[in-house]
Amino acid sequence: MARNQASTALILRTIGIKEATYYARRQRLQKGNQARTYRGGRPQPGYSWTTDGKRISDEQIKEYLMELMAGEESAYGYRKLRICLQRKHQLIINKKKTYRLCKELDILMPQRQTKPRYPRRIARNRTIHRSNELWELDIKYGYIAGEDRFFYLMAVLDVYDRSVIDYHIGLNCEGKHAAQTLQRALWKRKVYQTEKKPVIRTDNGPQFISRIFEETCEHCQVEHERIPPKTPNLNAHIESFHASLERDCYQKHEFTTYHDAYQIVTEYIDFYNQRRIHGSLYDLPPATFRRQVAARQVPSFTVTL
Incomplete structure (x- = not known):
């Protein structure tokens, strides 16, 4: 017996496996081959x-x-x-x-299939000619190192002029916040009471499939379309904004408190809208581009997606 153990130890040292690992695996295999005993809950009384x-x-x-x-x-x-x-x-x-x-x-009734009140509309290819035709909504997480917790940024971005129209920053982000952010964006762009409203494009996050968000879209008479799973390229413009936010803001600051994070991110969004040069907008900031397009100082163009 001792000779067998010595030869086993020699082989294990040669191939570089620890003895504890070998014997632990062998013990697990032996237990797995044994008949399992029932360890469930209380037996049925009958x-x-x-x-x-x-x-x-x-x-x-x-x-x-x-x-x-x-x-x-x-x-x-x-x-x-x-x-x-x-x-x-x-x-x-x-x-x-x-x-x-x-x-x-075998007398159970088949489960009733409920029809959703708000059918899902899949995002489709579009050609955008002006502002307020297509808005994208999405959420970006940020980390507060000093408090060891995360915060949320939900933004509404116009695909044509790339402006962040409105946003929500908070320690939580629910459907009601998405609904409120959308309503504020409609008021800011003065399209809340107009007949033609922008199409809203989101992913399938819980905030955007919630009842309150869908009811808000229905009340405001805006079309809400959702991209298929694992297709972030269909939300490419707001994903590009998130990449800039990550590179130019999140990576350059270590947030110590929620107040610091709120202030720094708010200042960055103001910089992004008012002063940051955007290569696809004739090297103009989004706010300047909107004014110059309205005054016909720069030519308009189309966005195909």
């Missing part, structure tokens, strides 16, 4: 009680269920069948057991 203290077997309960399914209660699901058992037979039974017995009898 009966239920009535309100007056009588014990009713599961087989008898199944008969009750089959009698119900043969009568007017055939259209009921397991939840209503449980109520019938309680009322007709005074059974003390919960919905989980009723579901299990119905499943064993």
Whole structure:
């Protein structure tokens, strides 16, 4: 025995494997080959009680269920069948057991398919000729090193003039914040009450598929389209803004407090809109480009995406 152990140790040293690793793996394999014992929860009793203290077997309960399914209660699901058992037979039974017995009898009703109120509209290729035709919304995370937590930046960006129209900065970001940010952006661009409104493009984040955001889009009469999963290129313009934000702001500052992060990011967005040169806008900042296009000082163009 000792000779076998010595030869094993020599082989392990030769191939560079530690003895503890070898024996631990061998022990796991031996345990895996053994028959597993049941370590589940409490075993099923096989009966239920009535309100007056009588014990009713599961087989008898199944008969009750089959009698119900043969009568007017055939259209009921397991939840209503449980109520019938309680009322007709005074059974003390919960919905989980009723579901299990119905499943064993194969009498479960098919699950009802609900039609979403707001059908998903897939983003499609577009040609943009002016501002306020297509807006992109997305979220960017930032890290506060001094407080060891993250904050959120949700921005609305005009695809044509590349302006950050409005944004939300906070320690949380929910559907209500997306709805409020969209409404503010519509007011700022003075298109809240106009007949023709921009198309809103987002990904499939929980904020953008929430009920409150969809209701806001419906109330404001704006079309909301969502890009397919794993296609960030369809949100390329706001992704480009996020890349600039990461490179020119997040990587150059170590935020110590949420107040610092809010102030620095706000200042960067103002710089991005008012002073940062944009190569695709005739080397003009977005705000200057909008004014000069409106005054016809620079030629307009089209954006194809």
